Amino acid sequence: MSFVDLPARSLPPHDAVVVASPHVAPTATVEARRGTFDATLTLRHGGLQTVRIAWELAGPAGAPVALVAGGISAHRHVAANAQFPEAGWAGDLVGGGRTLDPAHTRVLGFDYVGADGRVDVPIDTADQADAVAVLLDLLGIARLQAFVGYSYGALVGLQFAVRHPARVAQLVAVSGAHRAHPYAAAWRALQRKAVALGQLQCADVQGLSLARQFAMLSYRTPEEFEERFDAPPEVSNGRVRVAAEDYLDAAGARFVARTPVNAWLRLSESIDLHRIDPAQVQVPTLVVAVEGDRLVPLSDSVALVEGLGPHGQLRVLRSPYGHDAFLKETDRIDGILAGALRQPGDPA
C-alpha cells in the first residue's frame, strides 16, 4: 500500500447549482489535507484488484470524525476549506453554523472505488465499505462518530455498518435503502443500454449524455417539471422540441465533461448490486426518506426501518426535488442531522 499526497486538483461543481446558504459560513481557517493511496482489495464480484483511494479530511486534529458520502457523482471534496477553496458537492450541508462544522468535527470524504474509471469490473457497495475500512486504518481513525450517507452513500453506509460495526457509532442514511427497487433498477439498466448503444458506434459521449438525461428524470419529480417546463413545445426544422430539452441537454453535457464512461457504468451497476439484510445492522441508524423520491420509494425506507428494529428510526421529508432533495433542502436536512448527531452527552 503506498501513500501519496497529491496537490489540489480542480474539481468541477456538482450538477446542482451551488447557492451558498446564508447559514453556511466558509471554514477558511480549517485545516484540510488530501491524499491518494493504492490498496489491494478482494472485490465481491471482481476478485483481487488494486484500487486507488482518494480522500480528503478537513478539521482539527483529534476531533471526532464524520464520514460524508454522496451520490455516485460525489467525491472526496465535500466542502470548501482553506487548502482547497473550490466549492464542494455538499457545501450547503457542511460548514460554519451547520451540524457538520469542520471547525469542530473532522469531515472525511473519499472518491468511490471505480470513480476514476480504472476498475472495469462489477463493484459492490460491500467493496466500497471495505475500502472505507482500509482508509480509516491508513488515517489512524479507530471509529467514526458518524457515517452520513446520501443516495449511493447511504447504501455504502449500510454496508459499512454490516461489515465494520465496531468502526462507526452512528449511521445516517438519506435517500437509500437495503436494496435497489426493481423499477429503479430497470430504469438504470436502460440508462446503461443507452451507453451501450452509443458505444456500438463510438458515440460513447452521446450515449452517456442520454443516460444522464434519463437519470435526471429519476432524480427529480413531475411537480418540478410542471413548475419549470410548462411551455408548449416548439416545432423547428421539422422536429418537435419540448420545453425541458434545453435543460436536459445541458445536464447531459455537464455530466459527460466530468465523468469517465466506465466509472459511471460500474457505479450505476453497483447501485443495483446493493442488497443487505437490515437485521444485520446493529449500529444506531437514522433513515431519512423523501416522499416522492422516484428511485427510493417511501415503502422501501419503511421496510428498511422495520428491518432495523430497535436500531432504526425514520424521518420523512416531502420535497418537489424527489431523490435530489438532499442537495436542495439543505436547511431541513441540517435540522435533521442536528437532532440525530447532537444527542445530550455525546461528544460535540
Added chain:
Amino acid sequence: MSFVDLPARSLPPHDAVVVASPHVAPTATVEARRGTFDATLTLRHGGLQTVRIAWELAGPAGAPVALVAGGISAHRHVAANAQFPEAGWAGDLVGGGRTLDPAHTRVLGFDYVGADGRVDVPIDTADQADAVAVLLDLLGIARLQAFVGYSYGALVGLQFAVRHPARVAQLVAVSGAHRAHPYAAAWRALQRKAVALGQLQCADVQGLSLARQFAMLSYRTPEEFEERFDAPPEVSNGRVRVAAEDYLDAAGARFVARTPVNAWLRLSESIDLHRIDPAQVQVPTLVVAVEGDRLVPLSDSVALVEGLGPHGQLRVLRSPYGHDAFLKETDRIDGILAGALRQPGDPA
C-alpha cells in the same frame, strides 16, 4: 379521394398479452368491412399532405356508431369478427356481453395518420381529428354515438370534440388530458433521442427498441415491477443484468418488429404537440383517470374536468398497471362505459 377495399392483412397482437375475458364472447356473426382511402389534409404543422386512412367498421348496418381509438400503437382492428378473426387490440373491451358489442353497435376503428410511416412531418392531434371527420364523410356517418378514446385516442377525441362538435354525441376520454404533462413530454423527448442515437449509425432498430423499453417504464408502475422483478441481479460476462431486463428486451423486440421508426417518432411527437382548451369542449365528456398513471397524472385529469365545467365528469381507477390500465382492467373499464353510454332513454 380514392376508396380501396383491401383484403384482411395480418395484424400483430398488441403488446399486452391478450387473454380473452370470460365475459367477452367472440362476435363471429358480426359483419365487418375494411378499407383504405387517400385524403388530402392541411396538417397543422406539416402543410398540405396526402395521407392514407385505413378503417374497419364492424356491426349491423344502421346501428349507432362508436369510434374506438387507442394508444399510438393501436390500429383499426379493434376486436375479432367474422371477416377478420385475428385478435384486436381491444378484444377484451369490445364484444358480446360488453357495453360495446358489435351485435348492437357499429364499432369503428382507424389507423392513425402517420402510423404507416409515410408522413414524415409533425402530426398534431388536430390532424387526426380532421382525418376522422373525413372518414365519417366517406362512410356516410353523420354523427358518432360515442367517441371512446384511450391514451392517444383520448387526446384525439378531445380534439374531435373541439373541432367537430356536431359529429359526436358523447366522448369518453381514458388516460388522456388536455395537454401533455411536461415531465411525460421530457420522458418521450428522451425516447426520441434514443432513436436519434441509433440513427446516427444505422442502428435504428436498437434505438427504437431502447425507446420502447423506456416507454414501458412510463406505461407501468413501480408496484408492478416490485411484484414481478424483485429477484437480485445477475452478474454474467462481467456485466450486471437486473431482473426486468429480459422482459424489457422482449417488449422492445416485439415493438420494433411491427413499428416503422418514422411512424413512432411522429406519433410520439404528436402526443407532445397536443394542447386543447377544455372550455372549448361542449360535448358531454367522461374523463377516466388512473391513480398512479405516470404519464397522465391525476392532477391533470382533474384540471381537465374542471375546465370542462358542466360538460365534464370524472371517474378514477386505482390500478397497479398505471397508464396501461385500460388494457388490463377491462372489466372495470367496461363497467364505467356501461354507466356512461347506456343512459335511460338513449338508443341502445
